[in-house]
Amino acid sequence: MIYTLSKAAHLVTLFVWIGGMVAVAVALRYPVLSFLKQLKTYDRVVTSPAMVAAWAFGIMLAVQGGWFPHSWLAAKIFLVLVLSGLHGVLAGRLRRAAAGTTDPEESGRLLLPIGLVLVALIVLLVTLKPLSRLDARCVDPAASNAAGARGSGTRRPRRGASVAGDNYFGQGQDAYARQ
Amino acid sequence: MTGLRRAALAEAATLLALFCVAMPLKYIAGASWAVSVAGSIHGLLFMVFVWFVVRSWAEGLINWLGAFRLFFGALVPLGGVINERWLRRQSAEAAAP
Ligand code: HEM
Secondary structure (H helix, E strand, O other), X not given: OHHHHHHHHHHHHHHHHHHHXXXXXXXXXXXXXXXXXXXXXXXXXXXXXXXXXXXXXXXXXXXXXXXXXXXHHHHHHHHHHHHHHHHHHHXXXXXXXXXXXXXXXXXXXXXXXXXXXXXXXHHHHHHHOOOHHHHHHHOOXXXXXXXXXXXXXXXXXOOXXXXXXXXXXHHHHHHHHOO | OHHHHHHXXXXXXXXXXXXXXXXXXXXXXXXXXHHHHHHHXXXXXXXXHHHHHHHHHHHOOOOHHHHHHHHHHOOOOOHXXXXXXXXXXXXXXXXXX
């Protein structure tokens, strides 16, 4: 239950964060000074806290589900850091533009597509949970017995199990069972 | 600049709390929960701080060198405190024409 609620909170905060980023990217592309000023406030009080909350709920999910040893999560966290950096760049440019000191920049055009590709890659990582081949240490029976308190969430998903669905339920139940 | 300074201070304060309060509690009093709690708060604030560094760099408040200085300073206890004072001087200089 707590796991499911954490996931719901992870998703809601993510939508707010990504939505806010898209707004900044579009607003920088078609700058209107009064709107940029409003958006600067919105980014400070809504989008940025939503980003931090999305990180926090993601980490809660990873702790509860014992996902940290899995390579898909490592790859996901790397991409999340890049996406967060992109948000930092967008917010910085927004603040500069809202101060009215710079001309609209051509170089910002790629930020939106780059962001959307990052989001797509992150979502693919978390739904397909690939790279399990790299997680050999998660199947070692001795290791998974010893894992004990950590729970069986660290077990490698069965190879050849029908991709996402099966892994998902297997792992998800582990997470529920542990509560 | 204010946000960046506050984030630097918060990062520095939680790192010190981790070293000076939570770690003694763990290794002397055996309270390992203290490090888990202080560690996660510090970890999150560290990420917030790094995010502020990126934003300030993109905003043109600090250059590459300043960003490096802030990042590596944050890894050392008290480094954040020194950097916060540096930032305060910088913004005072920027304000005085
Ligand atoms: C520090 C940042 C993050 C961490 C540690 C993290 C970790 C996690 C974990 C452990 C799960 C649960 C997986 C499961 O139960 O199957 C999850 C779910 C999810 N995450 Fe994240 N996440 C982070 C950020 C993000 C970002 C930035 C995005 C999208 C752009 C994202 C998209 C999703 C989605 C769509 C799900 C639901 C997947 C499902 O229900 O199968 N996460 N996250």
